[in-house]
Amino acid sequence: MYNCIYCKRQYLKNTEHVFPLGLGGENIMIECVCGQCNNEFSKLERELYQKSPVALIRSIEGVIGNKSRNTVSAFKASLLLCQDDVTGVVYEVGQSEKMQVYIRPQIIHINNIFYVETDQQDNLNTLMMKFKAWKSDNLRLILKFPESNLMNTEYLEIEKTENSYFHKKVKGELKIKNEIILGLLPRSHHLNKSLHTRIYLDDEKNLRIRAKTDKAAIKFILDLLKFSDSKELMTSYVSDTKNMNEVSVGFNFDSKKCEQAMVKIALNSIFHYYPDSRDQSAVQPYLDFVKNGNKTFSAGIETKNHILDSQTNSHNIFLYQTESFLSIRLSLFNGQFVYQFLIPCLQLLRVHKFTQITIDYKRNKNQINDHI
Numbered sequence: 001m002y003n004c005i006y007c008k009r010q011y012l013k014n015t016e017h018v019f020p021l022g023l024g025g026e027n028i029m030i031e032c033v034c035g036q037c038n039n040e041f042s043k044l045e046r047e048l049y050q051k052s053p054v055a056l057i058r059s060i061e062g063v064i065g066n067k068s069r070n071t072v073s074a075f076k077a078s079l080l081l082c083q084d085d086v087t088g089v090v091y092e093v094g095q096s097e098k099m100q101v102y103i104r105p106q107i108i109h110i111n112n113i114f115y116v117e118t119d120q121q122d123n124l125n126t127l128m129m130k131f132k133a134w135k136s137d138n139l140r141l142i143l144k145f146p147e148s149n150l151m152n153t154e155y156l157e158i159e160k161t162e163n164s165y166f167h168k169k170v171k172g173e174l175k176i177k178n179e180i181i182l183g184l185l186p187r188s189h190h191l192n193k194s195l196h197t198r199i200y201l202d203d204e205k206n207l208r209i210r211a212k213t214d215k216a217a218i219k220f221i222l223d224l225l226k227f228s229d230s231k232e233l234m235t236s237y238v239s240d241t242k243n244m245n246e247v248s249v250g251f252n253f254d255s256k257k258c259e260q261a262m263v264k265i266a267l268n269s270i271f272h273y274y275p276d277s278r279d280q281s282a283v284q285p286y287l288d289f290v291k292n293g294n295k296t297f298s299a300g301i302e303t304k305n306h307i308l309d310s311q312t313n314s315h316n317i318f319l320y321q322t323e324s325f326l327s328i329r330l331s332l333f334n335g336q337f338v339y340q341f342l343i344p345c346l347q348l349l350r351v352h353k354f355t356q357i358t359i360d361y362k363r364n365k366n367q368i369n370d371h372i
């Protein structure tokens with residue numbers, strides 16, 4: 001039996017990677033976290049290396065995420081839009097593994113007319129099928145859902161009477177399954193002004209609505225329901241996909257989760273190379289932060305340092321010991337992304353000594369250099 005250092009529960013066995021494989025590096029395992037916590041932490045790590053700007057760097061640097069497939073992890077933006085130069089209409093686009101852009105299947109409302117767009121008939125059929133299924137046995141639209149606490153989910157319930165649809169907003173617990181999820185385009189986005197409300201299919205084949213406001217989304221879905229009862233046909237509006245040259249890439253990520261992931265990555269490496277550090281009470285607030293997101297310490301993003309970050313193809317964790325604290329600097333991709341925090345009262349090294357843990361993400365080798 002082991003004790004999970006995060007939730008303190010006992011567990012049988014659950015080895016995890018010292019440094020997440022998604023960022024490259026050697027396959028070194030550590031035993032310190034239960035399966036349940038590990039599951040949660042994987043979500044945090046994915047937020048960092050699949051959604052945040054780190055995901056873009058990872059793709060450019062050619063990190064091979066899934067070793068069995070041996071392919072470079074392509075950046076998948078959570079928000080990809082394309083504007084037709086001629087008509088000004090903004091479309092939802094998707095991105096294939098090879099960074100090629102395609103028009104997602106979507107129904108878009110322009111000047112009170114519904115148009116349908118796709119470049120693959122199969123995907124459009126899936127969209128239509130999903131919408132029909134939703135209409136016949138769900139009729140719920142998720143307005144807001146906090147991932148950690150489904151109790152606070154805000155959703156819309158639509159009811160059909162003889163000839164019309166009524167809706168009411170509901171707050172409470174909802175298991176998300178086959179509901180339509182609403183995403184608002186921030187007002188600060190440069191394409192916000194040109195955005196027409198639409199429904200589309202995302203990568204996981206979920207129905208999503210993108211609108212400027214909740215109100216616009218609700219009006220759209222009620223209008224679409226009425227329209228779908230009329231059995232009128234829809235046509236395409238797109239003038240020519242050749243007019244769409246520029247793809248607008250948006251990041252949509254939770255910066256706190258990324259921060260939790262960075263603290264966790266740094267802690268795991270410290271626990272691996274300095275096993276005694278696990279049991280020290282000084283690390284407890286940092287474990288709590290990874291587990292619950294309650295931050296009681298200061299930390300920050302740092303700039304690249306040309307001496308510290310001079311190695312190529314590597315992530316580095318620098319530890320620096322003073323009399324009163326241990327300073328931890330996590331530098332990803334040769335300093336393109338640097339995060340630093342201090343742990344007061346933690347003594348691992350001799351005072352004024354440095355240690356450098358290097359993760360070579362091209363040759364997949366980790367090493368520790370504590371003679372600096």
Ligand SMILES: [Zn+2]
Pocket residue numbers: 004005006007008009033034035036037038
């Ligand atoms: Zn646990």
